[in-house]
Amino acid sequence: MDTYNSFNADILSSFYKYLGPVNSLGGYERSYKLVFYKSYFESIKRGEITTTEHIATLFREYYINRIHQGKVPDLNVSRAVANPEESTVKDALDVILRNPFNVIQNKGFFKIEKQDGRECFQMVPKLAATITDAEIDKILDIVEQKLKLYYSSMDNGAKGKLREVIDKFLNGYVDAKKGAFTGSPFGTFVRSEIPNAIYNTGLVDPQNYLITGSVGQGNWATIPWICIFDRSITTTATKGVYIVYLLSKTGESLYLTFNQGCTDIKNAHGKQGAIKIMRERAAEIVARIDGRGFNTDEDIDLGQGLTDLGEMYQKGTIFYKEYKRGAVPSEAELQQDLSKMMDIYREYAGVKPKTVTDVTNGPKGEKDLSIKSDIEQIKKYIAAKGFSYNDGLIEDFYLSLKSKPFVILAGTSGTGKTRLVKLFAGAVGAYAKESGGNGRFKLVSVRPDWSDSTDLFGHTDLNGNYIPGAIIDFVKEAKENREYPYFLCLDEMNLSRVEYYLSDFLSLIETRTNVNGEIKTYKLTLDKAAEKDYPDLYIPENLYVIGTVNMDETTFPFSKKVLDRANTIEFSYVDLLPSFSSNAEAVAPLNKGNDFFKSQYLVLGTDVKPEQQELAKRVSADLQNINKVLQQANAHVGYRVRDEIVFFMLNNDTAKLLDYDTAFDYEIMQKILPRIQGSSEAIKNMICDLFKMFAGDYSGFSQSYIWKQMDDCINNKSCKYKNSAQKLCYMMRRFEEDGFTSYWL
Template sequence: MSLRERLLYVAEHYKQMGGDVLVKHEIENMLTRRLPISLYRLEHINREEMRISGQHAETFPYVTLANKNIESDVMVAYLFSEDGQRIYLVMMRGDSEEGTDLKDIRFFTPEHARVLKDNHIIIGTSMEAKSFEDRVALYLPYNIADLPSNDQLQDDLHLLLSMHEQYIKTYGMSKEMLGDKDAIVHIHEFIRKSGFTYERHDIANAYFALKTKPFIVLSGMSGTGKTKLAQLLADSIGATIENGRQVLIPVRPDWHDSSDLLGYIDLRGDFRRGSFLSIMQQAIQHPAYTYVAILDEMNLARVERYFSDILSVMESRSWSKGKIKTAPLFPGHKMFRDIYLPSNLLIIGTINMDETTHGFSQKLLDRTNTIELNKIQLDSFDFLDDRDPAQHGIQNVQIQSQYVHLKDAYVEHAELIHEVTNELLTVNEMLIEVDLQIGYRVRDEICFYLIYAVKSGMFTFDQAFDFQILQKVLPRISGSDGYTFDLLKNLYYYCTNTLLDDEFETAVVNADGMRFPKSARKIMEMMRRFEVYGYTSFWINTVR
């Protein structure tokens, strides 16, 4: 008999257990011996590792599958309903009151169209049935009247066992992961030993920016190592080109839509999958790992044209079954309707600002942290005496966002959120003069950044807020009119508590005594550009 036939037999005959002794013996034999034998014979079941046990409660039978080599209270099982009309293939926790939380199991397992993660399973009405229902984290439901084919049942079991294996690996790693501060120290050391020198607070800034939203942009003059930094950031958390979890995508000037990123149909009618679509699919299939897509020189083409679909989907992030998910990228598409932007995919863009590139729209600036790199230390050689850097198990559950909406963080961090908001109200009073005031999205993301940075102990409030003025406020400012210049003077006073006279070029930026020194230096640069060119922008190289 096949697996399907034996599952049907148990479901249809279990109610007869209380009858004739021979019938009872036959049903128990099927449940405890023959059905497990059918499972042991499956190609993807390793008999040396798997313990399969057919058992029965007072009113319903069940079969558990547990790995003998793994200490975990989470298992895969077949549960039969009390009325014999349904069978459920489930992942569930044991009966200990201190067992794993169902939310954790659901969080650390990948999404699948056919696997349900809700509380709607119905075993029966008895106390024992309700107890089992309360321990099920995810399941595939079958009706006896239309039980799938034997091949489909085997494929489903293979799927759930794979999800269980991935859960064990991911959950185990999550309990051993580093704290944010230790993770930043590791990343900084990894980059330093690779031969590139960046200040630790700059690495911390990039880390918190990625944690706030998995999309950042590295800007700066040519030769500052923007692309290399992006690659090393990915390498340091285990996402390498060699293991397929990192992809470098050079942007071309002739990109006019998303087909070069996502894919297109060629002249023969075959679909040519884009690099970005491929790494999205891998990230969805393997939520335990972090994936990194690097868009190199992303403003050689107009970003709003080829990246608009992804930007729009990025803003649809919401909580679904304990995970951050976005709307589908290809709604209604026959082949890719289940593709979304997964939270374990980090996007790092690099840009140069010169005569060969395009500027950024306000839409893009609102959706990212723009991190400027202009400092080069050619005389740093201490890395030559070090051993090769080692990668570390920094997991996606550590670097991914914890918040999507402000209400997610408000209860725990209300005081900090109000402190940030009060500062932003002051900034907005200045920005409103040039119609550049900060909106809800930017407010929320600045709050999230401050929560991560201050909570980690890496930054004080002022240090973290300084980075956010520099990366979320100043890139918005450009112009050639007096209102723009007056705005910069007001922002300079806000950052330094120092009034500038008309001869502002004689002013000295004394970082030690300022509240927000990084932003103040940048504002001074922008004002000097205005004086020389009659126009200023965040992006133009410093005028001396």
């Protein structure tokens, strides 16, 4: 018993040590952990059940209360905390589970267990056995004092400290580098005090912008910086476009710049290729955005003997202004410069320049515009490579990938299906390893003899050695780098029966669920010999599988199992006229992170926000009307198809890429019509009734040459769903001429 009590006392002592003294914020970069403790222990004190949902509710309410008091929720945090009134309890729980709970759990103090069928946050038994009412009061007192200390600079910060921190940055960094890196107060100053001073000017809205300072990772940086990121564009200095203060190597000059991330571009194109791309992008931005008096030349000088990274900071600069040590301008001038640079950033993002207090649409409006501008950039990139696709196709392809990470591109040979996948991947920064790229794009040619999933994922040979399949290493690499999208192209995927060799993937894709903010599937079932090199392998959230298919006599047709699980985009139009007006190297890739593609919706009943429910009901009602017609020939769809069409339409509404009828027309073509084939009278009648619905108010047909009547209708009036009406006309022609019809050419 004494040993047991001693062990309990040890774990309590360890917890207090981890909690830390009241006058120290060591180990607390943000407020999350402290607010979690406050929410949890106050619930314990009140005798409440600490369900994950309840604690997340209290966690979210804490930040909402700060807003109502006219205070900033926190700085450099996720949108769910920076803008809690527009987030959900589920969003708050995702924040808790990612950080801080995963860290606290790994320390051995807390866990999640079910109580009365509900998941609850709980202390481990040995710690819980030592926590008396007095201990709870003591813990809460420590937490409250730490929160007060944490928020002191935010709540009491003056609006006139920008000059003070810039002057200190210029005068202090070179001397600070002579001391130890770990634990340096100057490092804390750059990472915390300077961002706080910038936020406190009121010029940078913390809900929409993230400010991060860096003096290096493990060692002092040659060129330290403070970045201002538009959260909808980037939150890392390795990619995207952002505002950054750059301190020269000697500490003589500080440059306020509008700049570009270079790491991803360099990885894909090498140093000289990246510099060329960045200078071309800078020239394009300078040509279309008013510089507001900032310099646009290449004369920024960060010093001699720079690293590659320091040199590329210089080459990536678009607009800049220099501040010299000993001659820092007034507070008013510094804030005016920052305000003008923020206007440039907003104009770049496609948002009309405005003051921070004039935020009418909030972050959602800026994000929507950013998605549209990103899609336009992707289209320009593809066009610059000499390829042209139908209007709306790129938008459709993007929405299909975001709605579900499995898309099929179908059509006749040579229409650019495989090329589209490669170009689209390249446009967002994913390249094949074989061509010297980052390995985030892979082309796999399907073989006619593939008969089961071992061809993709591997098998054990007679000697007991595991022989990897065609894609297993690519899947593993994607899992280990989930912040970036990975594109797998299965070329000519129907040379073999898809439902045979892709069966494991088709099953696993239906098990996707949100686990602590990550979308995961059930584990892949692999041979025991694979466990060492491929432990706990599943289909990661950042893997996007695109199959290309030629529908002819040499290939296998799709089963409904395959069609139900994918958006099937048909290629039929080819523009053979080349365009020589664009330089193929002139359009830089975007280097998008996985958030650009990650599915937002997995479960219709829980993932659709209240403000989206009316749209979801409208889509479901329109689909219900179509389904009644499909039932005539037993071709109706089920819940899976309904959900995926709704998700596609919700993603489109968020991004504002297509109007409702155009987007729904695409989904009819991709999820409904490919299921139709046959020679019965019921098929013929169903096609006629669907055409009447899709053509608008068309009333009826005579008994012969129905397809010609359909064609006349399409040519002489505006159809509600024109693409679908045209496809039905083609299908009716095949029926009347051949006695059989199907969707495929």
